[in-house]
Amino acid sequence: MFLTKKSFRKILILVICYFSLGSIFIFASILFNSIGFSDKFLLVLGLILYLLCILVFFWGRYAEGKGLIINLGNKLVRNELKPAEFIEYYENLKNSKDLVVNKPSLEVLQLVVVAYDSLDNKEKAITTADEIIKTVKNKRKNFAKLIKVSLLYSYDRIDEAEALFNEVQRQKIDFACINLVDTILKSDRAMVMGDYKTVEINSLKMLERSFPKLDNLGKLAVNYRLGEVYEKLQDKEKAIFHYQYCVNFGGETAIRKTALEKIQDINQYFLDSNL
Numbered sequence: 001m002f003l004t005k006k007s008f009r010k011i012l013i014l015v016i017c018y019f020s021l022g023s024i025f026i027f028a029s030i031l032f033n034s035i036g037f038s039d040k041f042l043l044v045l046g047l048i049l050y051l052l053c054i055l056v057f058f059w060g061r062y063a064e065g066k067g068l069i070i071n072l073g074n075k076l077v078r079n080e081l082k083p084a085e086f087i088e089y090y091e092n093l094k095n096s097k098d099l100v101v102n103k104p105s106l107e108v109l110q111l112v113v114v115a116y117d118s119l120d121n122k123e124k125a126i127t128t129a130d131e132i133i134k135t136v137k138n139k140r141k142n143f144a145k146l147i148k149v150s151l152l153y154s155y156d157r158i159d160e161a162e163a164l165f166n167e168v169q170r171q172k173i174d175f176a177c178i179n180l181v182d183t184i185l186k187s188d189r190a191m192v193m194g195d196y197k198t199v200e201i202n203s204l205k206m207l208e209r210s211f212p213k214l215d216n217l218g219k220l221a222v223n224y225r226l227g228e229v230y231e232k233l234q235d236k237e238k239a240i241f242h243y244q245y246c247v248n249f250g251g252e253t254a255i256r257k258t259a260l261e262k263i264q265d266i267n268q269y270f271l272d273s274n275l
Contacts, residue, residue: 015053022049066105069093073111078215081251083115090115106136106144113147118217120254122155142168146180153188165189187225196229203229217253220246224255227262236266 026046069090076086090112104112109132116125129148136144145168152161169181186202203222206214214222223245230239243259243266250256 083118
């Protein structure tokens with residue numbers, strides 16, 4: 001990934017600072033030695049600062065690159081609702097030797113999963129979720145598994161979802177996992193189990209809350225879920241209301257197209273019923 005000029009300057013300034021300090025300590029050590037004072041501490045400190053120059057250059061580049069792709073992903077996928085544009089950008093990067101892509105973080109891959117899911121590319125979304133599980137460290141593996149669990153429920157692969165969900169819940173999980181488990185129980189799992197009232201209450205609370213505030217993709221997903229709930233409950237007006245939100249504000253996601261098809265199907269159903 002090519003860094004912006006601002007990011008590159010930040011890294012360069014740090015490298016120059018460490019190099020300059022290292023040079024000062026090494027020069028001071030040589031100077032003391034020349035007048036008969038041996039000071040290995042300054043020499044070692046100087047060499048450590050030189051080593052930090054190398055670490056800052058490579059790690060700084062990775063950290064800055066990771067931040068850039070996450071910011072871009074959040075912008076394109078979650079706010080501007082242009083998942084295909086982000087996927088194209090990400091796939092182009094995969095042809096490079098950039099560490100951010102060749103050794104991606106959970107946060108980067110999670111954005112890729114969300115993008116594929118927004119495009120209704122189920123196969124790619126699941127494959128990327130499996131990649132997360134395979135690559136993340138053990139302490140984050142349960143969170144990665146829960147990402148896949150959410151997808152499996154959404155794709156009606158209930159048996160697989162239940163098995164993986166139960167596996168995670170049998171283990172000791174952290175706070176982030178507890179929150180995700182709660183969300184899955186009240187949305188994805190509740191939906192496939194026919195507990196529409198729980199889904200309705202939870203979804204409406206999510207739309208009403210001020211913190212943490214939903215991004216545009218979050219609002220879209222919740223409105224679509226409410227459309228599904230009211231369609232199941234045969235509340236035509238409410239179902240169309242929430243599906244229409246998805247049509248109006250769905251951007252370039254597959255949700256927009258699916259919501260439009262849902263509205264047409266509902267109208268056709270009630271038209272046929274009145275004949």
